[in-house]
Amino acid sequence: MITKITYRNQVRELILDKMKTGELKAGESLSLASIARDLEVSVTPIREALTQLEQSRIIKSAPNRGFIIPELNNVIAKDLYQLVATLESLAIENSVYSKSIIKKLKKQQEKIETSNNAIDRVNEDIIFHNILTSQYKNETAQQILLDLKTRIFFYELEFMSLDNSLNQQHNQIINYLENGQIKDAVKILKLNWLQVLDFLKL
């Protein structure tokens, strides 16, 4: 089944990719004219894509001033981390972890440990979490988590170097899941996400 993919969708995905590669950073304005030149499309699908990302709160707009990626903000960080912790816990509680998933998690954790720059490490960490929650068959939850993680990505770039217990916790989660100890895994997962809140000062 071949379906046409609208420019709007393509633009939205391209912009999300630029965030993940660090090409677009927190606090940056998004220039319609500039994006239109880069992508060689009119501003119409770009506006549609950006208004979608606004709805996800990944970006902000103000009338007559255009679109911007929000600056980092500790209050919002707390909100985001708390939500992700809660929704991932829900996902884990509603998942079954087969040997192949456990294997994928272990492999992914190795990628995290061998990544040698901040952007790669954050992206690999997010992929680890995506694998962890991938067995939860709730499309709405998955979309919400995706959006939240896009927003959290910018914070992780700031905070992740502050946290030395990440690898140990991931391995602990994997062990618990391997042994069917879901509740213990959930407890460490929440710790994994929420302990960063201890670093929020400002």
Add this chain to the structure above:
Amino acid sequence: MITKITYRNQVRELILDKMKTGELKAGESLSLASIARDLEVSVTPIREALTQLEQSRIIKSAPNRGFIIPELNNVIAKDLYQLVATLESLAIENSVYSKSIIKKLKKQQEKIETSNNAIDRVNEDIIFHNILTSQYKNETAQQILLDLKTRIFFYELEFMSLDNSLNQQHNQIINYLENGQIKDAVKILKLNWLQVLDFLKL
């Protein structure tokens, strides 16, 4: 501080209102030309508003076929109810219930009990839940809940008449909150949302 409100935002809110009043129903197509005539604006801000609602998954689009409110679907219902139960529980656990909030809840419960048509009752029920979670200061969570409840509204129109224990459960929640028994309140709240899943057959 006066700020301009874009047509896009106005159109989006008007469409959401039409859903809440039952003027727009599950399964209905949204005609750009028709909305443009009604609201006396061009299709541009309408498309921007609709693509935003698509991002919230409140509506769906398919290339070259326009926008539509999704039909009711039991798998999606399960997803939505599970998410709302979880996020409202999180909200309650992170809230403090003053006397004035308890008073508002009681007053709202009276409105539910005296409402005399399905749409009013569902809307008043959703307002009850909004009050219940209003003390949770997490804007992202509130926006997510808002979107989820817009989608659940269509299901509640179908399911709510099947459920006779609603009022009793609300009063129980209020009592528990009044006595500071948060865990008990959360348990009844989850029951309140998740018991409808027993009626899902199809």
Add this chain to the structure above:
DNA sequence: ATATAGTATATCGTATACGATTTTTAAAAT
């Protein structure tokens, strides 16, 4: 009577135009 093909109409997604607003730059006033 039904299925297929062709035509007309309606609608969608994108491009372009344009008035309104914001930002930047230059000139005038202090």
Add this chain to the structure above:
DNA sequence: ATTTTAAAAATCGTATACGATATACTATAT
């Protein structure tokens, strides 16, 4: 030299135009 004002340039949000696609209708073949 600094501040204020005015003008120019850039950008935004919306309206309109238009080619592409889908839908509805009609004619033809089986």
